[in-house]
Amino acid sequence: MTILVITEHAGGAIKTSTLNAVTAAAVIATFTGQPIHLLVAGYKAQGVADAASRIAGVSRVLLADAPQLEAGLAENLDATALALLRRKSGIYSHVLVAATAYGKNIAPRLAARLDVAQISDIIAIVGADTFDRPIYAGNAIATVQSCDPVKVVTVRTTAFDPAAEEGGSATVERIEAAPDTGISRLVSRELTKQDRPELTSAAIVVSGGRGLGSAENYAKVLTPLADKLNAALGASRAAVDAGFVPNDYQVGQTGKIVAPQLYVAVGISGAIQHLAGMKDAKVIVAINKDPEAPIFGIADYALEADLFVAVPEMTAAL
Template sequence: MTILVIAEHDNTSIKSATLNTVAAAAVVAMFVDEDIHVLVAGHNARDAVDEATKLAGVVKVLVADAPQLAAGLAENVAATVLNTAKDYSHILAPATAYGKNIAPRIAAKLDVAQISDVTAVVGADTFERPIYAGNAISTVQSSDPVKVITVRATGFDPVAREGGSAVVEKIEAGTDSGISQFVSREVTWLDRPELASAKFIVSGGRGLGSAENYAKVLEPLADKLQAALGASRAAVDAGYVPNDYQVGQTGKIVAPHLYIAVGISGAIQHLAGMKDSKVIVAINQDPEAPIFSVADYGLVGDLFKEIPELVAQLA
């Protein structure tokens, strides 16, 4: 028996969360002395396959190539995984929208319990995952013959994109379920790093007051730091920025080297999404704001004065 990682990709490149998932699989492999295989299910995904073969620690890349897999529809990808599931003791996927869409279908068809949002591997059958918005850690032990797991990327350092030399094996693609179809995709192109994998993040909250202030105050700071822009749920709900900027339990889970929270009070759901950051800097005029409880450095002051001064110092 071996370990299977379901790769998230766009038929051109492997998404960064897959690297963290392979790292989690490598920890499992230490307990069971098993090989790691990666599945690339797509269509005309040669570039993504080439990337997957180079991932550190991967022994084999399974390739399922078919038109019905081009858009990554969950039903068709899950059917492809189920074709080979009997050969694996552990099936892992990143705890992203992609992975969360596929893993439950696999677990249900295999009649096993899914283990969600794993942040640590204690043993071959024992895992840790956060509960209560990250305020407690649950240790879960599974006796199921196949462990279906989603991995929280912030819990594991990514494996190297180079250094591996995995072999490639073609497998049969699952048949088209016919119950869903790809209609369209709107892609947002950013000049800044992707939020989920950025090393530096500048986030704004309701304290900024408007979308105009968000752009005027935070963009110069993000430009200086070459940082991604994020936001609290309150800022998103107020219409300052789009939904894909949201950091938190109901947004993106991040753990950058530096997280700067500007005008963010620190609601529990926001803290759940960023408190694992290496260094947290909070800027807020309320000295009692909960964000200061998790901050490594705190500045109590008017953000409309402090941020421009900070940008000037970085010039």
């Protein structure tokens, strides 16, 4: 039996989220002694496969390289993964993918077509068939045991350290890609380019909430601080809904889950939806003029002050 990790990649580079999933697979392997395989699906993706082969703990990389996989459409990737699992029936006991937008698009399809339950957003591995996952916005932890022959699992990336990108020496095996399903096509893709770290993998995150009042204030107050700290920028759902920043800045249960070394929350009251996405940060600094703000309850450092005064002073002092 073997553990299969589906690789997320873009622009010829493997996403850090895949390294987190490999670490989760390695924990399962401590219970079972099973090897870890990586599935790389794409077009002209030999470089990605070569990089995957160097990840510590991986024994084999399966490369499906075909034009219909270039866009990363879930329907075609799912068909290729399903064909692999059926072709090697009984070989794979676990299929892991990071709980990112990419992984959440693939795993449910794969689980449904395998007629097994999906185990979502795991944060700990109790045994080969038993996992912990948060429920009720992280206020409770459910321990889930699966008796399915194949466990389809999504991994919360913030719960597992990334595997080392170097140190492995896996073999690369080319496999056949499934034909184009023809039920979807990529019309266009708009990429946001920025010169700061990616939100989900940044060591420092500066987030703003409704208290900033406007998009202009968000940019004026938070951007200089983030620049000084070389931090990613985030936001609460209220700030996103108000149009201060794009949706991909949102941190929270319905946004992105982050666990940076430092999280600076500015003008964020701390609704449970937001706390679910950032409460695992190592150090939390909260700036809010409301002494009753819920975020003060989990903050390591709480500053009750006017953010329009405190944040520029903090930026100037750095």
